[in-house]
Amino acid sequence: xxxxxxxxxxxxxPIEAVKGLALYLKEFPNNCSxxxxxxxxxxxxxxxxxxxxxxxxxxxxxAPQVIGYNEHPTKALKEKPHSSIxxxxxxxxxxxxxxxxxxxxxxxxxxxxxxxxxxxxxVQRPAIATFVPQLNGSTSLLLDVGLNxxxxxxxxxxxxxxxxxxxxxxxxxxxxxxxxxxxxxEKEKGNNLALGTFPLLENNQLIxxxxxxxxxxxxxxxVDVMVCDGFTGNIILKMAESFYEIACKRGFSNDAYIQxxxxxxxxxxxxxxxxxxxxxxxxxSNDVAFKNxxxxxxxxxxxxxxxxxKDVFVx
Amino acid sequence: xxxxxxxxxxxxxPIEAVKGLALYLKEFPNNCSxxxxxxxxxxxxxxxxxxxxxxxxxxxxxAPQVIGYNEHPTKALKEKPHSSIxxxxxxxxxxxxxxxxxxxxxxxxxxxxxxxxxxxxxVQRPAIATFVPQLNGSTSLLLDVGLNxxxxxxxxxxxxxxxxxxxxxxxxxxxxxxxxxxxxxEKEKGNNLALGTFPLLENNQLIxxxxxxxxxxxxxxxVDVMVCDGFTGNIILKMAESFYEIACKRGFSNDAYIQxxxxxxxxxxxxxxxxxxxxxxxxxSNDVAFKNxxxxxxxxxxxxxxxxxKDVFVx
Numbered sequence: 001x002x003x004x005x006x007x008x009x010x011x012x013x014p015i016e017a018v019k020g021l022a023l024y025l026k027e028f029p030n031n032c033s034x035x036x037x038x039x040x041x042x043x044x045x046x047x048x049x050x051x052x053x054x055x056x057x058x059x060x061x062x063a064p065q066v067i068g069y070n071e072h073p074t075k076a077l078k079e080k081p082h083s084s085i086x087x088x089x090x091x092x093x094x095x096x097x098x099x100x101x102x103x104x105x106x107x108x109x110x111x112x113x114x115x116x117x118x119x120x121x122x123v124q125r126p127a128i129a130t131f132v133p134q135l136n137g138s139t140s141l142l143l144d145v146g147l148n149x150x151x152x153x154x155x156x157x158x159x160x161x162x163x164x165x166x167x168x169x170x171x172x173x174x175x176x177x178x179x180x181x182x183x184x185x186e187k188e189k190g191n192n193l194a195l196g197t198f199p200l201l202e203n204n205q206l207i208x209x210x211x212x213x214x215x216x217x218x219x220x221x222x223v224d225v226m227v228c229d230g231f232t233g234n235i236i237l238k239m240a241e242s243f244y245e246i247a248c249k250r251g252f253s254n255d256a257y258i259q260x261x262x263x264x265x266x267x268x269x270x271x272x273x274x275x276x277x278x279x280x281x282x283x284x285s286n287d288v289a290f291k292n293x294x295x296x297x298x299x300x301x302x303x304x305x306x307x308x309x310k311d312v313f314v315x
Numbered sequence: 316x317x318x319x320x321x322x323x324x325x326x327x328x329p330i331e332a333v334k335g336l337a338l339y340l341k342e343f344p345n346n347c348s349x350x351x352x353x354x355x356x357x358x359x360x361x362x363x364x365x366x367x368x369x370x371x372x373x374x375x376x377x378a379p380q381v382i383g384y385n386e387h388p389t390k391a392l393k394e395k396p397h398s399s400i401x402x403x404x405x406x407x408x409x410x411x412x413x414x415x416x417x418x419x420x421x422x423x424x425x426x427x428x429x430x431x432x433x434x435x436x437x438v439q440r441p442a443i444a445t446f447v448p449q450l451n452g453s454t455s456l457l458l459d460v461g462l463n464x465x466x467x468x469x470x471x472x473x474x475x476x477x478x479x480x481x482x483x484x485x486x487x488x489x490x491x492x493x494x495x496x497x498x499x500x501e502k503e504k505g506n507n508l509a510l511g512t513f514p515l516l517e518n519n520q521l522i523x524x525x526x527x528x529x530x531x532x533x534x535x536x537x538v539d540v541m542v543c544d545g546f547t548g549n550i551i552l553k554m555a556e557s558f559y560e561i562a563c564k565r566g567f568s569n570d571a572y573i574q575x576x577x578x579x580x581x582x583x584x585x586x587x588x589x590x591x592x593x594x595x596x597x598x599x600s601n602d603v604a605f606k607n608x609x610x611x612x613x614x615x616x617x618x619x620x621x622x623x624x625k626d627v628f629v630x
Contacts, residue, residue, distance in 0.1 A: 135561065146498060149506035183461060183549040191464035191546040215553030219561060231506040232547060234498040236554065238530030243558055246450065246534060252567050 007038030009104025020290020073107030103281035122313030126273030133260030179213035322353030324419025335605020388422030418596035437628030441588030448575030494538035
């Protein structure tokens with residue numbers, strides 16, 4: 001099992017990626033090989049410093065170019081074929097690696113996911129999911145959080161399946177429940193999208209639909225998977241992040257529940273509905289976040305997550 | 316100046332409305348007359364108990380019927396012409412009162428606003444607004460928070476005007492800024508609705524447009540008026556309410572910022588874009604909330620708020 005890690009992505013590249021890799025290999029020395037994709041001259045001294053240069057599980061792949069945070073995704077991928085993100089997706093599509101992780105340019109990661117790895121046949125629109133800590137101690141999955149600003153009911157219905165598959169196979173929740181993000185609990189509440197989606201979810205035998213949920217339920221531990229369009233999901237996600245930031249600024253960061261909001265606990269954002277495991281990391285990812293993402297990629301590979309999607313969607 | 320107050324609405328009717336009225340008249344004994352609409356036999360002993368029975372500013376209007384919290388709005392208004400909400404709207408349309416406040420059935424209040432008081436000519440869709448406490452100590456207005464689940468760009472453009480007029484004339488903010496709730500700061504970000512709305516706001520000479528805002532900016536004090544469709548706004552509102560509840564449950568309720576979230580501070584939800592001032596109160600409204608709502612109604616009357624809307628919209 002080979003995992004590709006973009007060493008040049010994120011605000012603290014490459015040091016935090018190196019440190020995260022060291023943490024990961026200390027805890028799981030024999031689980032997989034990690035392909036470190038990045039500028040060799042920058043990487044090698046750091047890998048040596050952290051005792052990883054000759055580690056049997058570590059390989060380095062030179063990527064002399066770097067895609068910056070603000071570059072136009074499609075243009076950057078086209079003009080920088082030797083960037084860590086371009087090379088990572090190349091390794092993933094040729095099968096040399098089984099999953100790819102990056103904290104770099106999010107747009108480039110999404111474009112690479114959609115145009116190199118591609119959507120699973122039958123999946124209309126892949127989605128990105130985020131983890132939301134619940135008051136009862138569980139963690140729910142919210143999707144889509146930004147890939148699809150305008151959605152159709154059938155797409156939300158597919159998000160429900162994709163989220164349920166991730167919950168079941170990667171998060172080990174036996175029968176994940178699904179809630180439709182809406183403005184009321186009643187079936188007849190909502191905008192046209194929610195009204196059109198409700199009957200699809202209700203009749204979908206592949207999921208366990210628990211009905212509508214509301215804004216007040218985002219942290220309430222009501223369901224395992226929360227489904228909405230990417231516009232709504234992105235606003236919820238950023239509002240939840242601001243909730244955490246406000247809590248920290250006002251001195252509540254020691255609170256056990258508030259601590260669950262720390263992004264690093266969950267690893268990164270999986271792209272759901274594409275042919276290979278891709279994880280997009282927060283730009284501010286630190287060593288613990290990188291460690292957890294490598295482990296998350298491992299779980300996506302071991303559980304055959306992408307094959308489970310194909311089993312459902314490919315006719 | 317006459318303000319109509321539904322005494323039978325809310326979870327603690329009629330006692331909290333009576334106590335709120337007493338608080339209001341203690342602070343502002345000579346500002347206006349309050350028409351107490353409700354079941355006289357229930358009201359009179361309470362008014363007497365709080366020294367309001369023969370108060371020169373207090374009138375009682377008997378309304379023997381009561382619309383329950385769960386009744387179907389249109390049906391209830393039709394079948395209960397002697398309910399406090401029906402009579403309140405009757406008094407408002409005939410001009411016997413200048414504003415109407417109720418903590419009763421929200422749906423009936425909205426139906427009454429739309430079909431008795433009616434939208435101002437030229438206003439495509441009235442909206443309801445909520446107050447959002449900002450980290451810098453200011454208060455922003457968020458609209459729509461639930462009247463219009465599906466919107467068109469021109470409607471959001473009108474919400475921007477309505478919110479700006481309320482900010483200016485009722486909240487006394489000289490040149491209120493307007494932000495469009497979106498998923499990114501850039502002009503080219505967003506769903507079709509946001510993309511269509513941005514140029515309208517940009518070219519709207521009646522408002523001070525400050526660009527897109529994101530979910531992380533809901534509490535950030537960036538703008539005075541936040542504009543979105545009622546689906547998005549309702550989810551934001553309920554999520555913000557849940558923040559407050561979580562903060563209280565986890566023992567942060569003494570925090571100065573968290574305390575600003577208490578609904579009672581702000582009074583009620585004004586219906587913007589209808590011909591007369593209507594305020595819809597939270598079902599759990601207590602005496603302080605009722606006091607603040609009467610004062611809020613007074614400000615809407617004194618500022619000639621509805622006339623300001625007509626000045627802009629009626630051609």
